Amino acid sequence: MTQTEDASLRTVVVAVAANLLVAVAKGVAALVTSSAAMLAETTHSIADTGNEVLLLYVGVSCGARPADEQHPFG
Secondary structure, eight states: OOHHHHHHHHHHHHHHHHHHHHHHHHHHHHHHHTOHHHHHHHHHHHHHHHHHHHIIIIIIIGGGSOOOSSOTTO
16 A cells, blocks of 8 residues: 555545544434434434545545556556
């Protein structure tokens, strides 16, 4: 793995952890305040975390494929 690929993986993993932490914090706030808006924000943060997991799989894993004739940059 090159230094650029390693940095990309690290960035995505940090983003997943941060979004998950935000989702948990918003979930706790939604439970404490019984706020429907905070519950909506919690589900939004969970969706953001899912997007980051998808980015981790597709963007980093599939992006590490070697270059070929059809995809000269990999």
